[in-house]
Amino acid sequence: MSRRHPHGAGSGCLDPTVAVKSTFGAEFRRFSLERSKPGKFKEFYGLPQHVHKIPNVDILVSYADIHGDVLPINNDANYHKAVSAANPLFHIYKLIPFGHHLCCESQFHRLW
Amino acid sequence: MPSRTGRKMDGSGGHGRLKAHYSGDILITSLDSATTFDKLCEEVREMCHLHQGHPLTLKWVDSEGDPCTVSSQMEAFRLSCQRKDEGLILHVFPGIPEEPGMPCPGEDSEYRLSHDVCHGDGLTCLLCEAGNDGAGWPEASVLLAKSLKAEWAAGVDSCGVFTGVLALG
Numbered sequence: 001m002s003r004r005h006p007h008g009a010g011s012g013c014l015d016p017t018v019a020v021k022s023t024f025g026a027e028f029r030r031f032s033l034e035r036s037k038p039g040k041f042k043e044f045y046g047l048p049q050h051v052h053k054i055p056n057v058d059i060l061v062s063y064a065d066i067h068g069d070v071l072p073i074n075n076d077a078n079y080h081k082a083v084s085a086a087n088p089l090f091h092i093y094k095l096i097p098f099g100h101h102l103c104c105e106s107q108f109h110r111l112w
Numbered sequence: 113m114p115s116r117t118g119r120k121m122d123g124s125g126g127h128g129r130l131k132a133h134y135s136g137d138i139l140i141t142s143l144d145s146a147t148t149f150d151k152l153c154e155e156v157r158e159m160c161h162l163h164q165g166h167p168l169t170l171k172w173v174d175s176e177g178d179p180c181t182v183s184s185q186m187e188a189f190r191l192s193c194q195r196k197d198e199g200l201i202l203h204v205f206p207g208i209p210e211e212p213g214m215p216c217p218g219e220d221s222e223y224r225l226s227h228d229v230c231h232g233d234g235l236t237c238l239l240c241e242a243g244n245d246g247a248g249w250p251e252a253s254v255l256l257a258k259s260l261k262a263e264w265a266a267g268v269d270s271c272g273v274f275t276g277v278l279a280l281g
Contacts, residue, residue, distance in 0.1 A: 019187070021176075021178075024212065024213045025212070025214060027181055027214070028178045029180060029181050029183055030183075031187050032190065051185070052212050052213065054212045057212075
């Protein structure tokens with residue numbers, strides 16, 4: 001069902017709101033962040049747990065950059081980089097430890 | 113940190129159109145653009161004749177063709193208003209996934225039509241429906257599968273907002 005296209009060149013004028021599309025197993029959830037106030041990674045880490053209702057699941061968060069490479073988000077630096085590069089959407093994916101029944105699927109970033 | 117506009121529809125005020133797919137039917141109504149997630153669920157339960165408190169999952173198909181679960185952040189409404197859509201299309205599931213990350217019971221059969229066969233003989237897939245600007249409702253094809261026969265019963269309220277039920281059977 002998904003339609004994916006390689007990410008195109010970003011525009012010079014960025015939307016003040018960053019749209020986040022989070023994937024966990026077969027579930028997609030979307031929420032938004034304020035680009036100017038994304039907060040810290042520690043705060044952000046709780047958002048996918050909250051929206052997917054997995055508060056006690058340790059997750060590894062990753063995202064697709066403009067080149068389509070899946071990169072980890074695990075500290076403030078790469079979190080802020082992911083937010084700043086979003087134009088204005090970025091996908092995040094959750095990997096969970098081996099042994100759990102759900103897994104992450106890699107998808108290409110798509111310009112909104 | 114999350115956008116403050118996520119709680120309520122961030123529209124220009126007034127009403128917006130809601131088109132809900134439920135159990136083979138398509139239910140259309142108008143919705144206050146300032147509604148909250150809880151009010152939305154109440155409205156949907158009423159439309160679908162479910163008792164208040166009945167487990168419910170609402171999904172909408174985004175521009176990438178993915179069914180996204182509607183959350184209290186109401187991102188679906190924000191994006192719908194941002195695109196100036198003439199209506200929000202939701203898929204209603206009278207239940208919740210068995211476990212986080214799993215599809216809803218019956219969800220596999222909900223999305224029967226692939227984009228590849230869309231427009232073949234008057235059918236509209238979810239991807240095209242998501243991109244439909246609403247013009248021509250209900251003339252726009254609402255058949256979800258070749259094997260279904262559509263019967264149309266419609267009416268227009270005093271505000272000119274289309275309300276009606278499309279019975280598929």
